[in-house]
Amino acid sequence: MMEELAKIPWAVIAPLIVVQLVLMIVALIDLRRIHTTNGPKILWVLIILFANLLGPILYFIIGRKQS
Amino acid sequence: MTIVLEVKGLTKQFADKVVVHPLEFTLKSNTSTALIGPNGAGKTTTLSMLTGLLKPTAGAIQIAKGDIGFLPQYPQFYPWLSALEFTEMAAKLSGLPTKTAKLEAQKTLEFVGLGDVLHKKIATFSGGMKQRLGISQAIVHKPKLLLLDEPVSALDPIGRREVMNVLKDLQQETTILYSTHILNDAEEMTDQLLFLRDGQLVEQGTLSEVRQRFDEPNYIVEFYSAKEAQLFASHFIGEVRGCSVYITIQDERPNMNELFECLNNNSFQVRKVERQTASLEEIFMKVVDRA
Amino acid sequence: MRGLPILLQKEFREAWRSWKFLWIPLVFAILGMSDPLTNYYMMDILHAVGNLPEGFDIQLPEFVPADLLQASIGQFQMIGLLVLLASFIGSISKERANGTATLLYVRSISFSAYFISKFLVISAIGFVSAVAGFAASVYYTTVLYGNFEIGTLLACFVTYFIWLLLVIAVILMMSATFNTMIAATGAFIVIFIGQFLTILWDFLPWSLPSNGVLLIRDMMYMQDYWWSMFMTVMFTIISIAIGIVMMKKNTSMVKI
Structure with a gap:
């Protein structure tokens, strides 16, 4: 297993992981600040954390409630 | 006294239903007029036509020059703006110069009692605060004519008292036309009454004139x-x-x-x-x- | 155009405070990274997922940098445009439907200024997104496959951004003309279904993104390129004009 992990070229995929993390964190920060969401907040936490790229996108498009 | 608003034969028809029958009335400067009627009488439709947001089917509306101020029954705001940002934007869009807009916005918000929450996001506002913000955006540019749709109906007695006091202060310097179905308000602040029923103006005059007509x-x-x-x-x-x-x-x-x-x-x-x-x-x- | 700076400020504040200047470019960046990465590691991924029969070996085609940029643009064209569509299709129609537009429309604002302010701010988001997406794709392609020629790469980028301007103009025009649901359907048809026309012709606006890549490959028939560019700019201007007229005409759709 460790051998497998070592084989992954971390230097190459690090930027991708960082960008994904930033997107996720931005979504979570906004979720914390925002007054109300469409649907329960805890559901959005799970979607943002576990639906990969799609989670934050879905949150920003349909989760945020304006007005 | 100059005439601020003159309405002639104002009519609105949706499909084949006439919602407002030909209306005729005038508003003189610095008077307040209550538009009274049960729900569905055509009050909001009439006010919407006066604001220019709704096109009349027929009739003429003449308004003395200068932007009007309008407060809808349920004013909606951008929740991501602060009270000051919104009022300042409203002032600028109504033609106030950039330099004075911010100052005027601040003064107006203090006048309606939102001086403590100038920089708070509107998202956090209660119903009463939004109503007062609604009034502030309607008056910040000192319009000659102020149109208010049910300005106090959605408020609790305390909020209603506060808003009525604000409106009474405004009475001296502007012409107000407001709709209401709460008659105590109308009794308290009105020079002229317009009774609307089924889209028709069925009674009009000053409070004492109308009273005399109905006195037993x-x-x-x-x-x-x-x-x-x-x-x-x-x-x-x-x-x-x-x-x-x-x-x-x-x-x-x-x-x-x-x-x-x-x-x-x-x-x-x-x-x-x-x-x-x-x-x-x-x-x-x-x-x-x-x- | 009275009030343009004020309305620009309002639109900018909205986009900034709802994180649109950040999250949409990040999505484009991820989209740009994904194709060069997955293609490069395709064999490793297949082996890792496992269960390949003994001695099984697929011959992956040899890619040149332009192939990967083209794949990334394909991602922008699908997911990227869907994100733009979903984020901005309500720009005008939702403001009317929820009543926030009422307090603006009741003032004597210029509808041209209001429409243009929305167009400019969304275009700025589109620009940052395109930069992020291209930068991510080009970075990984350069690291893993090889270099681009800077001149044609820039031309390809500018070409793609001009296509995005048309997409944004169409989205706003639909939003000005219809309610949000119909606008979304209409914009989807124009932007996505229209792409099938590129099978037949190369000089339509929908061909512009692939024409940009053909510039890099040095395989573009320039007359078709300029036609597609000209038509895109024309369609953009027409969409903006129709949008402004319809926005004004639909004033009475505001909730009061």
């Missing part, structure tokens, strides 16, 4: 006991209700000698004598029922 020629003589009232009724034609006797005198300005002589000669102890005046609510019910 009834006088109430109240005694200290029911017995005395009954005794009086045996001398004078009237209807006994408890300690009071209701007397009908048809003349507009009746000579009361007969009544007072009767009271005097028999040494009645009178608590009070008054002319019965119709409350706005009673007038309203009569106007609505008068089909």
Whole structure:
């Protein structure tokens, strides 16, 4: 297993992981600040954390409630 | 007094339903006018046409130049702006120069009682705060004509009191037309009444004019006991209700000698004598029922 | 155009405070990274997922840098445009439907200024997103496959951004004309279904993104390129004009 992990070229995929993390964190920060969401907040936490790229996108498009 | 708004033959028809029948009225400067009517009478439709947001089917609206101020019944704001940012934007969009807009916005917000929350996001505002913000955006550019749709109906008694006070202060410097179905408000702050029913203007005039028209020629003589009232009724034609006797005198300005002589000669102890005046609510019910 | 700076400020504040200047470019960046990465590691991924029969070996085609940029643009064209569509299709129609537009429309604002302010701010987001997406794709392609020629790469980028301007103009025009649901359907048809026309012709606006890549490959028939560019700019201007007219015409759709 460790051998497998070592084989992954971390230097190459690090930027991708960082960008994904930033997107996720931005979504979570906004979720914390925002007054109300469409649907329960805890559901959005799970979607943002576990639906990969799609989670934050879905949150920003349909989760945020304006007005 | 100059005329600020003149409406002639204003009509609105949706599909084949006439919502507002030809309306005619004028508003003079620095007066307040209450547009009264039950729900669905066409109050909001009329106001929407006056703002220019809704095109009339027919008729003419003439407004003295200058932007109007408008407060919808349920004003909606951008929750991501602060109260000051929104009011300042409203002021600028109504033509206030950039330099003065911010100052005016600040003054107006303080005037409506939002001085402490200038920089708070509107998202956090309560209903009463939003209503006051709605008023501030309507008056920040000092419009000649202020149109308010049910300005206090959605508020609790305290909020209503506060907003009414704000409006009363405004009365001196601007012309106000507001719709309401809460008659106490109209009674408190109005120079002119417009009664709307089924889209038709069924009654209009000053409060005292309308009152006179609906006044009943009834006088109430109240005694200290029911017995005395009954005794009086045996001398004078009237209807006994408890300690009071209701007397009908048809003349507009009746000579009361007969009544007072009767009271005097028999040494009645009178608590009070008054002319019965119709409350706005009673007038309203009569106007609505008068089909 | 009275009030343009004020309305620009308002639109900018909205986009900034709802994180649109950040999250949409990040999505484009991820989209740009994904194709060069997955293609490069395709064999490793297949082996890792496992269960390949003994001695099984697929011959992956040899890619040149332009192939990967083209694949990334394909991602922008699908997911990227869907994100733009979903984020901005309500720009005008939702403001009317929820009543926030009422307090603006009741003032004598210029509808041209209001429409243009929305167009400019969304275009700025589109620009940052395109930069992020291209930068991510080009970075990984350069690291893993090889270099681009800077001149044609820039031309390809500018070409793609001009296509995005048309997409944004169409989205706003639909939003000005219809309610949000119909607008979304209409914009989807125009932007996505229209792409099938590129099978037949190369000089339509929908061909512009692939024409940009053909510039890098040095395989573009320039007359078709300029036609597609000209038509895109024309369609953009027409969409903006129709949008402004319809926005004004639909004033009475505001909730009061």
